[in-house]
Amino acid sequence: MIAPEMFVLSDLDGSSSAVCEVVPPDQEDLVREAAHSCPEQAIVIEESQNGSAISAKTTEVSA
Amino acid sequence: MSDGIVTDSDRKKNSYHYDRHTPEYRFQFETITEELQQRCPVAWSDTYGGHWVASSSEAVFELARCPYISNDHDVNNERRGYQGITIPAKPIPLRAGILEMDPPEHRIYRSVLNPYLSPAAVKRWEPFIDEIVRASIDEKIEGGRIDFVDDLANIAPAVITLAMLGIPLAKWSMYSEPAHALVYTPEDSPEAPKVIEQNQQMAMDLLANVAEIRQSPRPGLINALIELHIDGEPAPDMEILGMLTLLIGGGFDTTTALTAHSLEWLGQNPDQRQRLIDERETLLDPATEEFLRFYTPAPGDGRTFTEDVEINGTRFKEGERLYISWAMANRDPAVFAEPNKIILDRKGNRHFGFGLGIHRCIGSNLGRTVFKSMLNAVLDRIPDYRCDPEGTVHYETIGVIQGMRHLPATFTPGRPLGPGLDETLAKLQKICDEQELARPITERKESARID
Numbered sequence: 001m002i003a004p005e006m007f008v009l010s011d012l013d014g015s016s017s018a019v020c021e022v023v024p025p026d027q028e029d030l031v032r033e034a035a036h037s038c039p040e041q042a043i044v045i046e047e048s049q050n051g052s053a054i055s056a057k058t059t060e061v062s063a
Numbered sequence: 064m065s066d067g068i069v070t071d072s073d074r075k076k077n078s079y080h081y082d083r084h085t086p087e088y089r090f091q092f093e094t095i096t097e098e099l100q101q102r103c104p105v106a107w108s109d110t111y112g113g114h115w116v117a118s119s120s121e122a123v124f125e126l127a128r129c130p131y132i133s134n135d136h137d138v139n140n141e142r143r144g145y146q147g148i149t150i151p152a153k154p155i156p157l158r159a160g161i162l163e164m165d166p167p168e169h170r171i172y173r174s175v176l177n178p179y180l181s182p183a184a185v186k187r188w189e190p191f192i193d194e195i196v197r198a199s200i201d202e203k204i205e206g207g208r209i210d211f212v213d214d215l216a217n218i219a220p221a222v223i224t225l226a227m228l229g230i231p232l233a234k235w236s237m238y239s240e241p242a243h244a245l246v247y248t249p250e251d252s253p254e255a256p257k258v259i260e261q262n263q264q265m266a267m268d269l270l271a272n273v274a275e276i277r278q279s280p281r282p283g284l285i286n287a288l289i290e291l292h293i294d295g296e297p298a299p300d301m302e303i304l305g306m307l308t309l310l311i312g313g314g315f316d317t318t319t320a321l322t323a324h325s326l327e328w329l330g331q332n333p334d335q336r337q338r339l340i341d342e343r344e345t346l347l348d349p350a351t352e353e354f355l356r357f358y359t360p361a362p363g364d365g366r367t368f369t370e371d372v373e374i375n376g377t378r379f380k381e382g383e384r385l386y387i388s389w390a391m392a393n394r395d396p397a398v399f400a401e402p403n404k405i406i407l408d409r410k411g412n413r414h415f416g417f418g419l420g421i422h423r424c425i426g427s428n429l430g431r432t433v434f435k436s437m438l439n440a441v442l443d444r445i446p447d448y449r450c451d452p453e454g455t456v457h458y459e460t461i462g463v464i465q466g467m468r469h470l471p472a473t474f475t476p477g478r479p480l481g482p483g484l485d486e487t488l489a490k491l492q493k494i495c496d497e498q499e500l501a502r503p504i505t506e507r508k509e510s511a512r513i514d
Contacts (some may be wrong), residue, residue: 011504013174014181014428036411037352039419041124 002037003030006056016042021055031056074378077103082110083362083386084462092461093403096391105377111151114365114384115377120415123392125374127419132366132385134422136163143369143382149463150365150386157301160309162364162422169421172298172306175287176425178503179227185428188223191491191500191511192433195219196440198487201479204444211450211470215441216322217243217315220433222488224314227429228307229283229501230272232488241265242315247458247468269307273300283501284310310426313361318430320360320458320466322437327470328354328405330450335407340442347439350407351431355416357405360465362390364418389415390465448474 001007006027007016023031031054035043046055079099082088088095096118099106104119105126117126126132136147138156146152147163158164161172178184199218203209221239222232230238241261248258276285288303329336339346366385371378379385392415394402399409417424424430441448454471458464481487491513495501500511 009182011178011181011183013177014183033410037413039413039415039417040423041413 002034017058018056023054075107077106079106081108081116086459089461096394116386118388118391120392120395120398131370131372133165133369135165145367148364158305160306175291178505182428184504185432187510190513192436194513195222196436198484202483204477207476211326212323216319220318229281229285232492246316246464282499316464317360318433323467323470324358325354352412353409356393356414359390359393359416363388445474448472
């Protein structure tokens with residue numbers, strides 16, 4: 001995992017979810033790299049209005 | 064065409080003669096990929112009864128997740144007669160498990176496998192995997208010679224797969240040989256009848272294991288499939304067999320192929336090998352992803368369109384076949400700078416090596432873990448190995464698996480750290496049974512303990 005502190009994998013099926021929506025500044029680069037590296041493009045990053053913080057969440061891959 | 068009727072020749076105007084099963088394809092892969100991506104990222108090919116070919120990352124991403132395509136292999140012609148994921152269709156009337164199922168059936172079977180193959184479930188096996196790898200190298204380390212395929216990369220993936228299934232580990236070679244040979248033996252080869260016979264024996268042994276485990280249950284994936292009930296009915300034996308052959312095909316040949324190619328490349332690029340040794344902590348993960356991208360052991364899959372549909376300007380018809388190339392998408396310069404170069408610390412490596420969408424490889428965590436265990440052991444214990452190009456044998460064609468048959472190497476001899484393979488397998492079998500390692504993560508959380 002690229003940002004292991006920001007995402008958690010389900011023991012049961014390995015699916016990934018964000019541990020919290022607002023990304024701490026020191027994790028920003030890792031989270032951006034994680035989003036950039038996700039083959040399913042399932043990590044969504046939203047920039048905040050004032051540009052100082054980002055939030056991240058994962059979308060479900062539907063079956 | 065003013066009346067809106069589109070002729071076939073118009074729909075298929077982006078045509079390209081694409082034949083991935085010829086030996087030439089392997090040598091022209093980069094040129095063909097570039098041509099397809101530049102001229103017609105979604106092309107019509109006249110080969111194998113005619114089929115579409117998706118090669119760009121954009122087309123592959125779109126089509127792999129498209130709701131109008133099916134993986135179904137309707138072997139008894141009960142639905143729409145679709146031919147599953149092989150192009151051309153296989154003559155064997157057996158579905159390749161979940162890879163040839165559509166939802167909702169797909170989800171039912173796949174969720175049975177999840178608690179055995181999730182990252183946490185696989186992590187429990189790490190000491191077990193490391194022990195097989197240790198023993199495989201110990202067999203060869205005093206002699207200073209190894210065939211990385213026969214003596215290492217064939218062994219560890221086979222043994223761990225059998226352990227997870229609940230099949231006796233000692234049977235690994237009986238399973239390993241036919242599983243690999245089925246992929247690399249051409250249909251017209253004089254060896255083909257023997258390979259088919261060996262595979263039939265393997266199928267018989269799988270069914271014997273199913274019957275045995277049904278009688279007296281022991282933990283593992285076979286047991287999970289036996290316990291599965293759909294609408295109150297147990298899963299049919301042929302579906303269980305299809306699942307098991309998929310798990311074996313997916314578990315054996317792919318990891319072997321990735322490991323052999325990576326070791327060959329590192330042998331040819333000793334400066335990069337040294338860099339990987341020196342910066343292992345930060346480089347091992349991105350390097351693994353980069354090898355997965357570059358070598359893409361399972362290079363693509365077939366699909367079937369379920370409706371007449373237009374996607375990004377191309378009109379597809381219900382029943383038409385499509386080949387989705389993970390391997391070509393992995394060389395798309397739109398996503399990967401310098402796509403034909405291995406860059407160990409590549410960033411933003413959004414590769415297609417495990418496929419995409421609901422059929423994404425369920426063994427990805429296991430494949431990575433087994434690969435890293437083998438790579439680490441080689442870099443730790445025989446870091447100065449030199450491959451012998453004379454004895455190196457690649458698969459003649461890369462249409463199904465981008466694999467290798469032999470990769471002999473020499474190195475400075477060292478000392479074994481423990482017992483050899485047979486003794487180790489006997490010990491691991493005992494550990495497997497006593498600790499019930501093959502239970503799902505829901506029933507057993509602890510890591511394997513190897514004394």
